[in-house]
Amino acid sequence: xxxxxxxxxxxxxxxxxxxxxxxxxxxxxxxxxxxxxxxxxxxxxxxxxxxxxxxxxxxxxxxxxxxxxxxxxxxxxxxxxxxxxxxxxxxxxxxxxxxxxxxxxxxxxxxxxxxxxxxxxxxxxxxxxxxxxxxxxxxxxxxxxxxxxxxxxxxxxxxxxxxxxxxxxxxxxxxxxxxxxxxxxxxxxxxxxxxxxxxxxxxxxxxxxxxxxxxxxxxxxxxxxxxxxxxxxxxxxxxxxxxxxxxxxxxxxxxxx
Amino acid sequence: xxxxxxxxxxxxxxxxxxxxxxxxxxxxxxxxxxxxxxxxxxxxxxxxxxxxxxxxxxxxxxxxxxxxxxxxxxxxxxxxxxxxxxxxxxxxxxxxxxxxxxxxxxxxxxxxxxxxxxxxxxxxxxxxxxxxxxxxxxxxxxxxxxxxxxxxxxxxxxxxxxxxxxx
Numbered sequence: 001x002x003x004x005x006x007x008x009x010x011x012x013x014x015x016x017x018x019x020x021x022x023x024x025x026x027x028x029x030x031x032x033x034x035x036x037x038x039x040x041x042x043x044x045x046x047x048x049x050x051x052x053x054x055x056x057x058x059x060x061x062x063x064x065x066x067x068x069x070x071x072x073x074x075x076x077x078x079x080x081x082x083x084x085x086x087x088x089x090x091x092x093x094x095x096x097x098x099x100x101x102x103x104x105x106x107x108x109x110x111x112x113x114x115x116x117x118x119x120x121x122x123x124x125x126x127x128x129x130x131x132x133x134x135x136x137x138x139x140x141x142x143x144x145x146x147x148x149x150x151x152x153x154x155x156x157x158x159x160x161x162x163x164x165x166x167x168x169x170x171x172x173x174x175x176x177x178x179x180x181x182x183x184x185x186x187x188x189x190x191x192x193x194x195x196x197x198x199x200x201x202x203x204x205x206x207x208x209x210x211x212x213x214x215x216x217x218x219x220x221x222x223x224x225x226x227x228x229x230x231x232x233x234x235x236x237x238x239x240x241x242x243x244x245x246x247x248x249x250x251x252x253x254x255x256x257x
Numbered sequence: 258x259x260x261x262x263x264x265x266x267x268x269x270x271x272x273x274x275x276x277x278x279x280x281x282x283x284x285x286x287x288x289x290x291x292x293x294x295x296x297x298x299x300x301x302x303x304x305x306x307x308x309x310x311x312x313x314x315x316x317x318x319x320x321x322x323x324x325x326x327x328x329x330x331x332x333x334x335x336x337x338x339x340x341x342x343x344x345x346x347x348x349x350x351x352x353x354x355x356x357x358x359x360x361x362x363x364x365x366x367x368x369x370x371x372x373x374x375x376x377x378x379x380x381x382x383x384x385x386x387x388x389x390x391x392x393x394x395x396x397x398x399x400x401x402x403x404x405x406x407x408x409x410x411x412x413x414x415x416x417x418x419x420x421x422x423x424x
Contacts, residue, residue, distance in 0.1 A: 043397065043398040043400075043408075046398060046400050046401065046402070047398060047399065047400040049400075050400035050401070050404055051400070053309050053311070053404055054307070054308070054309050054404060055309075056309060057307065057308040057309015057310070057404075058308050058309065060308075060309065061308050061337075111375060114373075114374035114375050114377075115374075115375070117374055118373050118374055127337075130337035130338060130340070131308070131337050133337075133340040134305070134307075134308050134337060134340045134341070135308060136374055137340065137342065137365065137424040138307060138308065138404075138424060139374060139377075140374065140377040140380070140424070141399050141400070141407075141422065141424075143374065143375065143377045143378055144377055144378060144380060144382075144399060145399045145400070147378040208373065208375045209375075212378070
């Protein structure tokens with residue numbers, strides 16, 4: 001299915017989905033890059049730099065799809081908006097905090113994103129299905145890596161376990177928002193762009209995760225979240241990150257690179 | 258002037274090295290999806306290895322530079338139409354990787370179509386040491402110096418080595 005074949009409400013919902021996914025990957029990529037040089041071991045400096053590069057690459061591809069659909073410039077989409085204009089899930093409004101916190105956030109995000117990518121793998125919107133096919137192969141490595149870290153912290157003694165469990169408790173309500181806040185997701189499901197509405201994708205994610213959480217005796221999700229999932233209200237932590245990642249561009253918006 | 262054929266184009270492409278692992282060419286890596294040659298127009302479609310690979314534009318530009326002049330119009334494009342997978346690396350490419358100390362990737366089963374991505378957490382990557390051939394190796398880091406590499410340690414010859422990721 002091409003962009004022209006989509007009815008206006010579906011097209012608009014697709015634009016919202018692409019922007020939300022692109023912003024999720026973009027903002028997480030920048031939080032990941034915060035660990036470069038200060039991760040607990042050298043291997044993790046390398047790993048988080050790679051994860052960041054993957055996510056920012058995925059964001060670039062998704063911003064390009066959005067630009068192809070609605071017009072505009074991918075770089076302008078990525079760097080040209082005020083902090084309130086971003087549509088990432090509020091899970092990504094938290095700062096990197098400590099290592100257990102970053103591991104917990106990434107694990108929750110990666111597993112939720114995996115469920116979302118599964119639901120887009122056979123998308124009727126072919127340009128998206130094509131990019132998702134590539135992303136899924138790369139995300140395999142993210143899942144493996146974060147799962148290994150969750151297991152290591154959960155079984156690594158009292159302190160790492162307590163820190164991981166506390167981070168999960170704190171992050172769960174916001175993690176539910178990764179698969180929320182998409183207007184018109186039911187329309188996308190009817191049109192075959194998305195396999196099923198986001199509430200069903202979320203149930204699939206939680207069902208897949210439950211046995212692992214039970215095995216490691218880690219906290220599970222609350223029944224529901226409250227409040228908006230994707231802004232426009234943003235934390236001071238995200239504003240700080242925005243200042244950082246837009247700094248060079250704002251210093252000379254007309255520069256040609 | 259002799260007329261250029263598709264075979265000539267493939268031969269030229271086989272001379273374009275990967276910028277990050279120059280022992281292999283873009284043909285060895287299976288990056289070339291198709292070559293079309295008609296009415297003075299040469300069109301080559303390339304597959305990106307990793308979505309965020311910073312070498313993509315370098316690869317596209319070096320292919321365009323190598324093919325320049327082979328036809329009045331030369332077009333080189335990147336496409337996601339077919340997902341590049343490490344299964345596309347040729348037998349010759351795998352041999353060249355091994356000879357220069359890179360373990361070639363195993364089959365790219367995980368993350369493939371039709372399987373829930375979460376099932377990936379049960380996957381345990383393994384590799385055979387490209388230096389001594391031992392299978393007694395330990396995964397050191399899933400991530401390496403570039404997006405496409407994983408780091409292993411050989412317990413027999415006590416050397417670190419890299420494996421091209423199976424994607």
